[in-house]
Amino acid sequence: MLTQFYAFYYALRQLAEDVKVLAARMAGEEDDHRDHLNLGPGDATP
Amino acid sequence: MRRPTLADISPAHIRHGVKTGIAAVLALVLADVLHIEYGYWAVISAVIAMQMNVADAIEMCLYRFIGTVMGAVMGVVAIMVFPDTPVWNGVSVFVTTGLCAFLTRWDPRYRMAAITVSIVILASAGHAGRIDVGLFRVLEIAVGVGCAFVVTVTLWPVRAAVGLRRDLAAQAENCAHYLVTLVDRFLARQTHVPADLLDPLVRATPRNREQLSKVRRHESLIYFYDNQPLDTLSTVVERTTDHLRVMLRSLNACDADGYDILMDAELRALAETVARTLRRMAATTTGVTGARSGNAAPGWLAALGERLRRRGRDGAAPAGPCARPGPPSASTLPCSPSSTPSTTRCANWPKT
Numbered sequence: 001m002l003t004q005f006y007a008f009y010y011a012l013r014q015l016a017e018d019v020k021v022l023a024a025r026m027a028g029e030e031d032d033h034r035d036h037l038n039l040g041p042g043d044a045t046p
Numbered sequence: 047m048r049r050p051t052l053a054d055i056s057p058a059h060i061r062h063g064v065k066t067g068i069a070a071v072l073a074l075v076l077a078d079v080l081h082i083e084y085g086y087w088a089v090i091s092a093v094i095a096m097q098m099n100v101a102d103a104i105e106m107c108l109y110r111f112i113g114t115v116m117g118a119v120m121g122v123v124a125i126m127v128f129p130d131t132p133v134w135n136g137v138s139v140f141v142t143t144g145l146c147a148f149l150t151r152w153d154p155r156y157r158m159a160a161i162t163v164s165i166v167i168l169a170s171a172g173h174a175g176r177i178d179v180g181l182f183r184v185l186e187i188a189v190g191v192g193c194a195f196v197v198t199v200t201l202w203p204v205r206a207a208v209g210l211r212r213d214l215a216a217q218a219e220n221c222a223h224y225l226v227t228l229v230d231r232f233l234a235r236q237t238h239v240p241a242d243l244l245d246p247l248v249r250a251t252p253r254n255r256e257q258l259s260k261v262r263r264h265e266s267l268i269y270f271y272d273n274q275p276l277d278t279l280s281t282v283v284e285r286t287t288d289h290l291r292v293m294l295r296s297l298n299a300c301d302a303d304g305y306d307i308l309m310d311a312e313l314r315a316l317a318e319t320v321a322r323t324l325r326r327m328a329a330t331t332t333g334v335t336g337a338r339s340g341n342a343a344p345g346w347l348a349a350l351g352e353r354l355r356r357r358g359r360d361g362a363a364p365a366g367p368c369a370r371p372g373p374p375s376a377s378t379l380p381c382s383p384s385s386t387p388s389t390t391r392c393a394n395w396p397k398t
Binding site for chain 1: 225229232274275278279281282285286289290292293295296297299300313316317319320323324326327330
């Protein structure tokens with residue numbers, strides 16, 4: 001049960017991070033902290 | 047199978063029919079003007095090369111023309127190598143078509159070459175000037191392909207990039223909708239959702255990639271595109287779909303009627319900010335080329351960054367163990383049931 005809570009939260013969190021990086025790229029900004037190759041996969045297992 | 051009705055007829059298909067007819071007539075007229083003996087090959091080529099959008103048409107024109115040139119060259123070589131007798135013509139057809147079929151492993155255009163080489167060898171059998179037949183085949187195909195290309199590009203051109211942009215924008219909107227739905231259901235005591243909720247998005251992913259590849263390889267040859275916005279939006283949809291699938295699986299794996307989540311407001315706000323960002327990204331990719339809007343630092347991007355920073359600063363303690371148990375019948379998780387709202391943390395939360 002706990003694992004499902006964690007997985008849901010981390011997937012949401014990871015999604016927000018990815019969207020932030022890609023939105024910055026689309027706006028013509030580069031995010032120094034994340035390279036596009038490091039975008040996390042769907043696996044949000046903590 | 048459902049019978050087609052008048053409502054199924056779209057203006058795009060009517061335009062495509064008109065364009066194909068015009069390309070066919072244009073090829074016939076041009077073949078007549080150039081005194082090409084077998085002008086109908088030009089018409090056939092024009093009809094085959096006509097496609098609904100510019101990217102597909104260019105791909106088909108290149109496929110047909112290059113395949114024909116390769117086949118004509120092989121045919122001319124075969125004519126020079128093998129004598130003009132029925133037996134040797136059969137042998138040359140066997141060798142050349144077999145070779146083309148083998149080579150399709152590396153290049154599908156050899157399929158077209160096999161057709162051309164057969165025509166060149168067999169149509170010229172028993173005639174003087176057999177090599178001219180091969181050269182005229184190339185000319186006929188070139189006329190047909192050229193007519194199809196000109197009509198596709200000049201008459202109501204349908205760009206694949208435009209359709210892709212529209213599809214991606216709609217999919218990004220759907221992603222935003224599904225994200226809010228999943229978080230809402232998660233916060234509503236982990237109410238389950240249909241397992242196939244995201245199937246349309248999952249199915250769209252390979253189609254998007256294929257279309258993007260066509261835009262890059264073919265349409266970019268004749269139109270100036272800044273492909274990065276489309277590329278980025280495609281990645282956004284793909285990534286978001288991946289994460290949403292994890293969220294859906296996790297949600298449906300939870301016991302239904304489970305827990306109230308103490309961090310309800312924070313999670314909802316984060317989801318809404320991400321959803322808003324997705325919608326803005328879809329809206330920002332404007333115009334037929336998907337060109338960027340030019341805003342250097344959009345406010346919505348800053349809002350998402352701030353939301354993420356705030357979540358990180360709060361210790362990133364999420365929903366699970368800090369959940370407040372539901373009604374007494376619900377099972378309890380290893381955290382204090384008396385926890386007060388969102389500032390409460392469980393000792394066993396990992397720090398992120």
